[in-house]
Amino acid sequence: MSIINILLKLSPALEKGQSLANRETWTNVVLIKNALYTVFGFLLILSKQFGYEFPISDTQLITLAGALASIGEPVAAYLHITTNTHAGLVRN
Numbered sequence: 001m002s003i004i005n006i007l008l009k010l011s012p013a014l015e016k017g018q019s020l021a022n023r024e025t026w027t028n029v030v031l032i033k034n035a036l037y038t039v040f041g042f043l044l045i046l047s048k049q050f051g052y053e054f055p056i057s058d059t060q061l062i063t064l065a066g067a068l069a070s071i072g073e074p075v076a077a078y079l080h081i082t083t084n085t086h087a088g089l090v091r092n
Helices: 003-010 023-049 058-083
Strands: none
16 A cells, blocks of 8 residues: 555545545635734744844744744645645545
8 A cells, every 4th residue: 555545544535536625715724824924924033123122033933933833834735735736646
Protein backbone atom coordinates (compact mmCIF):
# COMPACT_ATOMS: atom_id res chain seq x y z
CA MET A 1 0.00 0.00 0.00
CA SER A 2 1.46 3.35 -1.02
CA ILE A 3 1.67 6.40 1.22
CA ILE A 4 -0.74 8.21 -1.12
CA ASN A 5 -3.41 5.56 -0.59
CA ILE A 6 -2.89 5.75 3.19
CA LEU A 7 -3.34 9.54 3.09
CA LEU A 8 -6.45 9.21 0.94
CA LYS A 9 -7.98 6.79 3.46
CA LEU A 10 -7.29 9.28 6.27
CA SER A 11 -8.93 12.14 4.38
CA PRO A 12 -10.82 11.50 1.14
CA ALA A 13 -10.81 15.27 0.57
CA LEU A 14 -7.11 15.02 -0.33
CA GLU A 15 -7.95 13.21 -3.57
CA LYS A 16 -7.86 15.31 -6.73
CA GLY A 17 -11.38 16.33 -7.71
CA GLN A 18 -12.67 16.10 -4.13
CA SER A 19 -12.97 18.89 -1.59
CA LEU A 20 -14.27 19.72 1.86
CA ALA A 21 -18.02 20.28 2.10
CA ASN A 22 -17.75 23.99 2.98
CA ARG A 23 -14.65 24.85 0.99
CA GLU A 24 -15.45 28.56 0.63
CA THR A 25 -15.37 28.96 4.41
CA TRP A 26 -12.03 27.17 4.72
CA THR A 27 -10.57 29.18 1.84
CA ASN A 28 -11.55 32.34 3.71
CA VAL A 29 -9.89 30.98 6.87
CA VAL A 30 -6.60 30.60 4.97
CA LEU A 31 -6.90 34.11 3.51
CA ILE A 32 -7.61 35.59 6.95
CA LYS A 33 -4.64 33.72 8.44
CA ASN A 34 -2.33 35.13 5.77
CA ALA A 35 -3.69 38.64 6.32
CA LEU A 36 -3.20 38.36 10.09
CA TYR A 37 0.40 37.16 9.64
CA THR A 38 1.07 40.19 7.46
CA VAL A 39 -0.64 42.71 9.76
CA PHE A 40 0.99 41.41 12.94
CA GLY A 41 4.40 41.26 11.29
CA PHE A 42 4.03 44.82 10.05
CA LEU A 43 2.86 46.04 13.47
CA LEU A 44 5.79 44.32 15.15
CA ILE A 45 8.29 45.98 12.82
CA LEU A 46 6.54 49.34 13.09
CA SER A 47 6.45 49.23 16.90
CA LYS A 48 10.18 48.40 17.02
CA GLN A 49 10.90 51.37 14.74
CA PHE A 50 9.08 53.71 17.11
CA GLY A 51 10.98 52.45 20.12
CA TYR A 52 8.42 50.20 21.78
CA GLU A 53 10.20 47.35 23.55
CA PHE A 54 8.40 44.09 24.13
CA PRO A 55 8.90 42.38 27.50
CA ILE A 56 10.50 39.41 25.72
CA SER A 57 13.79 39.20 23.85
CA ASP A 58 14.22 39.25 20.08
CA THR A 59 15.24 35.58 20.21
CA GLN A 60 11.99 34.70 21.94
CA LEU A 61 10.01 36.69 19.36
CA ILE A 62 11.76 34.84 16.54
CA THR A 63 11.06 31.51 18.25
CA LEU A 64 7.39 32.43 18.66
CA ALA A 65 7.13 33.46 15.00
CA GLY A 66 8.77 30.19 13.94
CA ALA A 67 6.38 28.19 16.10
CA LEU A 68 3.36 29.94 14.60
CA ALA A 69 4.66 29.40 11.07
CA SER A 70 5.46 25.73 11.70
CA ILE A 71 1.87 25.16 12.81
CA GLY A 72 0.08 27.52 10.45
CA GLU A 73 1.71 26.66 7.15
CA PRO A 74 1.07 22.89 7.18
CA VAL A 75 -2.56 23.62 8.07
CA ALA A 76 -2.72 26.13 5.20
CA ALA A 77 -1.20 23.58 2.80
CA TYR A 78 -3.73 20.94 3.89
CA LEU A 79 -6.62 23.38 3.50
CA HIS A 80 -5.34 24.46 0.08
CA ILE A 81 -5.35 20.88 -1.15
CA THR A 82 -8.73 20.03 0.39
CA THR A 83 -10.52 23.18 -0.78
CA ASN A 84 -9.31 23.14 -4.38
CA THR A 85 -10.74 20.54 -6.74
CA HIS A 86 -7.78 21.02 -9.12
CA ALA A 87 -5.17 20.21 -6.45
CA GLY A 88 -4.67 16.99 -4.61
CA LEU A 89 -3.29 13.50 -4.73
CA VAL A 90 -3.90 11.19 -7.67
CA ARG A 91 -4.86 7.66 -6.71
CA ASN A 92 -2.53 5.03 -8.19
